[in-house]
Amino acid sequence: MSAEDNLLKLVEAEEPDENDYRLQEQVGFILRKAHQRHVSIFAAHIGDLTPPQFAALAKLRDVGETSQNQLGTLIAMDAATVKGVIDRLKARGLVELSKHEIDKRRLLVNLTAQGRDAIERLIPLAREITEETLAPLTAKEIAIFMKLLAKLA
Amino acid sequence: MSAEDNLLKLVEAEEPDENDYRLQEQVGFILRKAHQRHVSIFAAHIGDLTPPQFAALAKLRDVGETSQNQLGTLIAMDAATVKGVIDRLKARGLVELSKHEIDKRRLLVNLTAQGRDAIERLIPLAREITEETLAPLTAKEIAIFMKLLAKLA
DNA sequence: TTGATATCATTTGCATACGAATGAATTTTG
DNA sequence: CAAAATTCATTCGTATGCAAATGATATCAA
Numbered sequence: 001m002s003a004e005d006n007l008l009k010l011v012e013a014e015e016p017d018e019n020d021y022r023l024q025e026q027v028g029f030i031l032r033k034a035h036q037r038h039v040s041i042f043a044a045h046i047g048d049l050t051p052p053q054f055a056a057l058a059k060l061r062d063v064g065e066t067s068q069n070q071l072g073t074l075i076a077m078d079a080a081t082v083k084g085v086i087d088r089l090k091a092r093g094l095v096e097l098s099k100h101e102i103d104k105r106r107l108l109v110n111l112t113a114q115g116r117d118a119i120e121r122l123i124p125l126a127r128e129i130t131e132e133t134l135a136p137l138t139a140k141e142i143a144i145f146m147k148l149l150a151k152l153a
Numbered sequence: 154m155s156a157e158d159n160l161l162k163l164v165e166a167e168e169p170d171e172n173d174y175r176l177q178e179q180v181g182f183i184l185r186k187a188h189q190r191h192v193s194i195f196a197a198h199i200g201d202l203t204p205p206q207f208a209a210l211a212k213l214r215d216v217g218e219t220s221q222n223q224l225g226t227l228i229a230m231d232a233a234t235v236k237g238v239i240d241r242l243k244a245r246g247l248v249e250l251s252k253h254e255i256d257k258r259r260l261l262v263n264l265t266a267q268g269r270d271a272i273e274r275l276i277p278l279a280r281e282i283t284e285e286t287l288a289p290l291t292a293k294e295i296a297i298f299m300k301l302l303a304k305l306a
Numbered sequence: 307t308t309g310a311t312a313t314c315a316t317t318t319g320c321a322t323a324c325g326a327a328t329g330a331a332t333t334t335t336g
Numbered sequence: 337c338a339a340a341a342t343t344c345a346t347t348c349g350t351a352t353g354c355a356a357a358t359g360a361t362a363t364c365a366a
Contacts, residue, residue, distance in 0.1 A: 021211065021276045021279065021280070023208055023211045023212055023215070023228070025299075026279065026283050027191065027283055027286050027287055027299065027302070028191045028192075028195060028204055028282065028283065028286060029204075029208060029228075029229075030299070030302050030303055030306045031184070031187055031188050031191055031302065031306075032188060032204065032229070033229050033306035034184055034302055034305045034306035035184050035185060035188045036229065036323085036324095037305065037306060038180065038181045038184055039181075039323085039324090040324095042181060043324090043325095050351065050352075051181055051182075051185065051352095052351085052352065052353095053351090055176055055182060058174065058176045059176055062176070067314075067315095068314080068315070069313080069314055069315070070314095075176070075182075076182075076185070076186050076189065077352085077353080078353070078354060078355090079314075079315065079316080080315095080316080080317080080318095080353075080354065080355085081351095081352060081353050081354070083315075083316070083317095084351070084352070084353090085351085085352080088350095088351080100314095103313095103314085103361075103362070104314095104360080104361060104362090105313065105314040105315070105360065105361045105362070106313095106314065106315085106361095107314080107315065123174045126174065126179065127174070129181065130179050130180055130181065133180050133181060133305070134180055134305070136304045136305055137301060137304060137305065141301055141304075144297060144301065145298070145301040145302070145305075146178075146180065146183070148290060148294055148297065148298040148301075149180070149183050149184065149187055149298070149302075150183055151289045151290060151294075152187045152190065152286070152287070152289055152290065152298075153183045153184075153186035153187035153190060189353080189354095192353085192354090193354095196354090203321065203322075204322095205321085205322065205323095206321090220344075220345095221344080221345070222343080222344055222345070223344095230322085230323080231323070231324060231325090232324095232344075232345065232346080233323075233324065233325085233345095233346080233347080233348095234321095234322060234323050234324070236345075236346070236347095237321075237322070237323090238321085238322080241320095241321080256331075256332070256343095256344085257330080257331060257332090257344095258330065258331045258332070258343065258344040258345070259331095259343095259344065259345085260344080260345065
């Protein structure tokens with residue numbers, strides 16, 4: 001191989017050929033597919049609630065009454081998104097809303113008795129969902145994957 | 154420690170306490186956050202196109218003219234979703250549609266000259282997006298992560 | 307205290323994402 | 337061949353997800 005060939009190879013290694021972009025190998029594309037698969041598994045186990053709705057109930061169970069915005073922060077939803085989620089949970093009687101006594105801007109959210117029953121009943125199913133989502137990996141791989149995924153998120 | 158204590162520990166290990174469900178540690182929740190972060194990085198680099206729109210253009214560049222449904226399969230979008238994406242790309246002159254001569258059900262999609270220019274121009278930015286998304290990981294971690302993520306998706 | 311800022315919530319507009327229903331065209335099968 | 341099943345595309349309804357604009361309230365600072 002000539003010196004020119006070696007130089008060419010080096011350049012290609014540093015700056016990949018523009019023609020060689022493989023969508024299927026990009027992290028964003030695979031992340032989107034993995035997320036889709038998870039949502040599909042979720043729907044198969046819990047048909048009458050979406051993952052965001054479940055997240056809201058699960059977090060309210062953790063922290064008790066909070067403001068809508070604060071809840072949004074805890075479950076990684078912006079104000080506009082969390083409003084829709086809470087509205088739908090309220091319409092189904094799973095959460096109740098009240099005004100903050102002191103700070104009149106805040107809208108407090110809390111579980112109803114029915115909402116508490118629902119989340120307690122659903123948590124075992126949620127464990128199964130996590131398990132099934134991770135089923136393609138071994139226990140060791142799961143440990144590694146979760147650590148790295150957390151770093152990315 | 155008594156024999157009873159050991160038995161108790163064993164049972165707890167197999168069937169975790171129901172009170173101890175941590176949303177923040179569930180794979181679905183973190184997957185959703187990682188995906189959100191990626192979309193945000195994407196938007197910062199490529200403001201005038203969404204990841205699904207980019208995926209459609211990139212895949213058309215790979216495979217050339219295809220039917221709308223086939224394209225959807227290739228980029229993991231159902232028929233209803235891909236229609237919206239293609240409609241918007243068409244409205245912007247980045248793709249063109251035509252009828253399949255033989256199979257009258259099919260709607261063929263292809264890049265326009267403008268669409269081809271756009272995707273060629275954007276691919277280098279997409280490389281940066283992938284890089285930035287993976288920036289919290291070392292090279293070795295990236296290799297491991299991508300292998301495991303692909304298994305999950 | 308008051309004027310500038312910041313926070314909480316809502317609304318609008320746009321873009322995925324998918325289930326379900328529908329209709330048209332093609333393929334399979336009995 | 338003819339009926340049944342499948343495929344391709346569209347439409348509708350519902351649910352995130354986020355940017356931007358708005359209004360109400362609260363906090364900070366001069």
